[in-house]
Amino acid sequence: MVRLARESRRPNVLLITCDQWRGDCLSAAGHPVVRTPNADALAAEGVLFKRHYGGAAPCSPARACLYTGLYQMNNRVCRNGTPLDARHGNIALHARGLGYDPTLFGYTDVSLDPRTLSPGDPRLRSYEGILPGFTVRQPLPEHQKPWLSWLKARRVDTTAGSPHIHRPVDECDGNRNGAVSNAAPVYSKDETPAAFIAGEFIRWLGEQEDGAPWFAHLSFISPHPPFSAPAPYNTMYDPADGPAFRRKDSWRAEAESHAYLAYDFDGQTRGKFLPGAAGKVHDWTEDDFRRIRAIYYGMISEVDAQLGRIWQALKAAGAWHDTIIVLTSDHAEMMGDHYMLGKGGFFDGSYHIPLIIRDPRHGKSGGAKVDRFTEAVDIVPTLLDLLDGDPPPHLDGCSLKPFLEARQPAAWRDAAHWEFDFRSIANGRAEDHFGITSRQCNLAVIRTDKFKYVHFGGGLPPLLFDLETDPGELDNIASDPSYLSVRLEFAERLLAWRSEHLDQSLALAELTSNGVVGHFSNGMRE
Numbered sequence: 001m002v003r004l005a006r007e008s009r010r011p012n013v014l015l016i017t018c019d020q021w022r023g024d025c026l027s028a029a030g031h032p033v034v035r036t037p038n039a040d041a042l043a044a045e046g047v048l049f050k051r052h053y054g055g056a057a058p059c060s061p062a063r064a065c066l067y068t069g070l071y072q073m074n075n076r077v078c079r080n081g082t083p084l085d086a087r088h089g090n091i092a093l094h095a096r097g098l099g100y101d102p103t104l105f106g107y108t109d110v111s112l113d114p115r116t117l118s119p120g121d122p123r124l125r126s127y128e129g130i131l132p133g134f135t136v137r138q139p140l141p142e143h144q145k146p147w148l149s150w151l152k153a154r155r156v157d158t159t160a161g162s163p164h165i166h167r168p169v170d171e172c173d174g175n176r177n178g179a180v181s182n183a184a185p186v187y188s189k190d191e192t193p194a195a196f197i198a199g200e201f202i203r204w205l206g207e208q209e210d211g212a213p214w215f216a217h218l219s220f221i222s223p224h225p226p227f228s229a230p231a232p233y234n235t236m237y238d239p240a241d242g243p244a245f246r247r248k249d250s251w252r253a254e255a256e257s258h259a260y261l262a263y264d265f266d267g268q269t270r271g272k273f274l275p276g277a278a279g280k281v282h283d284w285t286e287d288d289f290r291r292i293r294a295i296y297y298g299m300i301s302e303v304d305a306q307l308g309r310i311w312q313a314l315k316a317a318g319a320w321h322d323t324i325i326v327l328t329s330d331h332a333e334m335m336g337d338h339y340m341l342g343k344g345g346f347f348d349g350s351y352h353i354p355l356i357i358r359d360p361r362h363g364k365s366g367g368a369k370v371d372r373f374t375e376a377v378d379i380v381p382t383l384l385d386l387l388d389g390d391p392p393p394h395l396d397g398c399s400l401k402p403f404l405e406a407r408q409p410a411a412w413r414d415a416a417h418w419e420f421d422f423r424s425i426a427n428g429r430a431e432d433h434f435g436i437t438s439r440q441c442n443l444a445v446i447r448t449d450k451f452k453y454v455h456f457g458g459g460l461p462p463l464l465f466d467l468e469t470d471p472g473e474l475d476n477i478a479s480d481p482s483y484l485s486v487r488l489e490f491a492e493r494l495l496a497w498r499s500e501h502l503d504q505s506l507a508l509a510e511l512t513s514n515g516v517v518g519h520f521s522n523g524m525r526e
Contacts, residue, residue, distance in 0.1 A: 009213060010098065010099070010100075010213045010387050010388070011213060011322050011323060011324050011359070011360070011361070011386075011387075012213050012214050012215070012216075012319055012322050012323040012324065013095070013100070013213075013214075013215040013216070013323070013324050013326075013383065013387070014216050014218070014310075014314075014323055014324070014325045014326070015091070015215075015216070015217045015218070015326045015379075015383075016217075016218045016219075016220070016307070016310075016325065016326065016327045016328070017063075017066070017106075017217075017218070017219050017220065017328055017329055017330055018220045018222060018223065018300075018303050018327070018328075018329050018354075019059065019219070019220060019221050019222065019223070019224035019329060019330055020223055020224040020225070020329065020330070020331060020332065020333045020343065021223055021300060021303075021329040021332065021333070021353060021354055022332045022333050022335060022349065022352065022353070022354075023050075023051075023052060023053075023329075023332060023352035023353045023354050023355075024352065025296075025297065025300050025354075026039055026040070026043075026048075026354055027039075027040055028040040028043040028044075028048055028356075029048065029050055029354070032241075032242070032243065033237060033241045033242045033243075033297060034237075034297050034300055034301070035301055035304075036300060036301065036304040037304065037308070038304045038305065038307040038308035038311060039304055039307060039327060039354070039356060041308075041311065042307070042311070042325060042327060042356050042358050043356045043367070043369075044366065044367050045358050045360075045363075045366045045367070046325070046356050046357050046358025046359070046365070046366060046404075047356065047357050047358075047365050047366075047368045047369070047370060047400075047403055047404055048355070048356050048368070048369045048370070049355040049356070049357070049369075049370045049372075049374045049400070049403075050369055050370060050371055051352075051370075051371055051372065051373050051374065051416065052328070052352070052353055052354065052355035052374045052375070052376075053351045053352055053353065053373070053374070053375055053376070053416040053417075053418055053447075054066075054329070054330060054331040054332065054350075054351045054353050054375075054376045054418060055071055055072060055375060055376040055377055055417075055418050055419065056072045056077075056331075056418060056419050056420060056421070057331040057343040057344045057345075057350055057351065057420055058079075058080055058331065058342075058343055058344060059080060059109045059330055059331070060077050060079065060080040060081065060082065060109045060110065060111060060127055061077045061078060061079065061080075061082070061419075061420075061421065062330035062331040062343075062376065063108060063109050063110065063131075063330050064077035064084055064110070065375075065376045065377050066091075066328070066330060066376045066377075066379055066380075067090045067091050067092070067108065067110070067131055067380070068084075068088050068089065068090050068091075068377075068380065068395075069091075069377050069378075069379070069380030069381055069391075069392075069395035069396060069397045070088065070377060070395065070396050071377060071396045071417070071419065071501055072419040072421065073419065073444075073498060073501065073502070074396060074501065074502075074503045075088060077110075077111070078421035078423055078442075079421060079423060079424070079425070080109065080111075080127045081111050081127040081425075081426070082111060082425075083111045083112060083113045083114055084110050084111060084112070084113060084131075085113055086112075086113035086115065086116050086132070087505070087521070089392065089521065090131055090132065090133060090380075091131075091133075091379070091380050091383060092104075092131050092132065092133025092134045092217075093132060093133035094133075094380065094383075094384055094389065095133070095215045095383075095387075096133050097389075098384075098387055098389050099213075100213065100214065100215035101135055101214070101215070102133055102134050102135065102215040102216075102217065103134065103135045103136075103137050103204070103214070103215065103216050103217070104130065104131075104134040104135065104136045104137060104138075104139070104216075104217050104219065105137055105138045105140075105197050105200055105201045105204075105216065105217065105218045105219065106138070106139070106140045106197055106217070106218060106219030106220060106221070107128055107130075107139065107140055107141055107142075107219050107221075108129070108130055108131040108134065108217075108219060109127060109128055109129075110129045110130065110131045110132075111126075111127045111129050112124070112129040112132075126141075128141045128142060134217065137200065137201075137204055138197065138200040138201075138204075140193060140196070140197060140219075140221065142162070143161075143162055144162040144165075144193060145162075146196075147193050147196045148161065148162065148165070150196055151165075151187060151191055154191060156186060156187050156191060157186055160186075163226050163275045164275050164276065165185065165186060165187070166185050166226040166228040166275060167185065167226075167228065167274075167275050167276055168181040168182070168183035168184065168185060168228065168234075169183055169184060169185065169186055170183040179288075180274065180284070180288045180291040180292055182229075182234045182235060182291060182294065182295055183234065184229070184230045184231045184234045185228050185229075185230060187230060188230050188231070189230045189231065189232070189233065189302065189305070191230070192222070192230060192302060192306075193220070193221050193222065194220050194221070194222045194302060194303045194306040195306055195309075197218060197219075197220060197306075198218070198306040198307075198309050198310055199309075201216060201218055201310065201313075202309065202310065202313040204216070205313055205314070205317055205319070206317065208317075208319075213322075218310070220303055220306070222299050222300075222302060222303040223296055223299035223300050223302075223303060223333070225272065225273040225274075225341070225342075226273065226274060226275050227273055227274060227292055227295045227296055227299065228274075228295065228299075229295050229298035229299050229302055230302070233298035233299065233301055233302040234295060234298055235298075236294075236297070236298045236301055237294040237297040237298055238294065239287065239290035239291045239293070239294040240290065241294075242290065242293055242294075242297070245286075245289065245336045245337050245338075245339075246337040246338065246349070246471075246472035246473070246474070247336075247337055247338045247339055247472070247474070248338075248474055250339075251265060251282035251283075251338075251339035254338050254339060257476055258460075258461070258463060258476065259434070259460055259461075260345065260346075260422075260443070260456065260460060261338075261345070263422075263430070263433055263434070264340070264344065264345055265280070265281075265282050265339070265340075266280075267429075268280060268281040268282065268340060268341065268342065269281065270284070272341075272342065273292070273341050273342070274292075281339070281340065281341050281342075282339045282340075289335075289336035289339075290336070292335075292336070292341070293335050293336055296333065296335055307327070320360070321360045322360065323360070324357070324358065324359045324360075324383070324386055325356075325357070325358045326355075326356075326357050326379065326382075326383070327354065327355070327356040327357075328353060328354055328355045328356075328376075328379065329353040329354055330353070330376075331343045331350060331351060331353060332349060332350050332351055332352050332353050333349070333350070334347065334349045334350055335349065337349045337472075338473075344420055344422070345420060345443075346420060346443055346445050346454045346463065347473055348447070348452075348473065351416075351418050351445075353376075355374060357382070357400065357404060359386055359404050362404045362405055362406075364405070364406045365403065365404050365405065365406040368403070368406065370403050372403075372412055372413075373412075373413050373414065373415060373416040373447075374400060374416075375397060375413075375416060375417065375418075376397075377395065377396045377397030378397040378398055378399070378400050379397065380395060380397060381395050381397045381398060381399045382397075382399045382400040382401060384399075385399040385401045386401060386404070392519070392521060393504070393508055393519045394503075394504035394505045394507075394508055394519065394521050396501050398412070398413075414448060414449075415446050415447055415448045415493070415497075416445075416446075416447045417444070417445060417446055417447070417494075417497060418444075418445050419442065419443065419444045419445070420442065420443050420445075421441060421442045422441045422442070422443075423438040423439075423441035423442070424438075424441075425438060434458055434460065436457070436458035436459070437458070439457070440457040440458030440459075441457065441458065442456070442457045443455060443456045443457070443460075444494055444498070446490055446493055446494045446497060447467075448467075449467070449468075450466065450467055450468050451464065451465065451466060451467060451486060451490060452464070452465045452467055452473065453487065453490035453491065453493075453494060455491060455494055461478065461479075462478050462487065462491070463476050463478055464476065464477050464478040464483060464486065464487050464490065465477065466483075504521075505520075505521030506520070506521065
């Protein structure tokens with residue numbers, strides 16, 4: 001819970017996540033191809049954080065960092081399905097403590113703490129639980145049944161179910177021939193999951209007539225796979241356009257560069273990204289990857305169009321000038337770099353994500369672009385700071401409010417950090433492959449302007465990249481004697497970072513003869 005700093009009417013809050021959106025895929029960020037006019041319009045009135053990074057991957061670990069303000073080393077959500085310890089606070093509970101009724105449209109992918117539930121509770125059979133504290137107005141889990149029933153009411157054929165409803169119509173007619181198709185699915189641009197969620201939020205927005213401030217979280221699935229887009233977005237981008245992929249001459253050369261990459265390549269199957277596709281991702285051709293990327297770009301423009309609908313609805317409701325908007329993602333997408341799709345591992349492509357924050361009370365900063373390193377764990381303390389709450393001091397993130405006020409903070413990090421845990425508790429695949437324990441299946445990254453260091457558990461060798469000469473992360477120099485001092489420096493920096501951020505939820509309090517001195521993790525203070 002968060003103590004109120006002062007009594008006053010607070011602004012509305014709209015927290016929007018667009019799943020698996022790369023941080024470079026914004027026209028406001030300078031992308032040469034992708035067009036995102038509505039995200040750009042938000043950035044023109046707010047602040048674009050150009051070097052923003054997710055804290056973990058895949059979805060559940062990434063969202064645990066975003067929702068709790070804690071690094072993975074502290075929230076301990078390691079994989080999709082790892083329960084979130086019920087003792088941790090989160091943005092919904094904090095907002096509720098400030099008098100909001102935080103309302104969810106979409107999903108949060110939070111596995112609930114089994115110690116708080118009966119053994120037979122059906123919520124223990126899915127990683128797609130709801131973050132405690134949210135009122136759910138419109139859920140949209142992986143099976144997408146609410147959206148499918150909405151489509152059925154609109155006379156769309158939904159017999160294929162999810163995910164196969166996202167397959168191009170020509171594939172459903174048996175014309176696959178093993179090729180990547182950009183043909184449209186059975187639903188239209190006004191019938192996408194993003195359009196459905198946007199519509200439900202707009203309908204709810206029209207019900208907010210009592211003048212009380214509201215807090216809404218829109219969690220869009222796009223541009224997460226399956227990679228499929230309706231017209232006109234399926235052909236909006238030419239596959240020939242776009243930057244060159246960052247990768248070696250072959251996927252085998254990538255696999256030979258580190259044992260983890262060889263393991264990761266083996267688990268990348270095409271069906272995870274295009275339903276019904278067979279084979280390995282790395283065997284797709286350059287043209288295939290470009291066709292997939294063009295579809296991905298189209299999916300970004302499609303969800304951007306839905307953002308435009310939301311901006312219009314806020315303005316029509318008279319709420320635009322009373323609403324803080326945060327637009328971000330949970331993690332990013334490799335999208336052909338290093339012959340990969342999806343997220344995970346250590347490459348920048350999986351973790352560099354968008355962040356735009358607009359607070360109408362801080363108009364002086366409108367249109368600003370921040371080049372400092374920011375992280376997903378910064379969102380919770382930022383929102384609490386903007387809402388005049390007291391961010392709990394044990395949080396790992398820092399408030400971005402100074403940037404929104406066009407000020408430079410007195411001190412700021414000079415590196416981004418993230419973690420990735422590749423344990424596989426249910427089947428032991430990673431543990432068996434590497435011959436290590438679940439507790440050793442992890443890596444941690446520290447990334448500065450010049451260098452990037454990746455430290456693995458379980459005795460796997462580290463990685464070091466000189467980003468000034470090798471921005472594509474192609475040449476591991478960890479074993480180069482001339483970089484030994486750099487490797488040692490960054491290993492020490494990573495250790496210092498982890499030491500500083502060890503769980504502080506009770507370590508910042510002390511029992512004395514006069515009672516408790518310091519801070520509790522629930523935000524209370526003596």
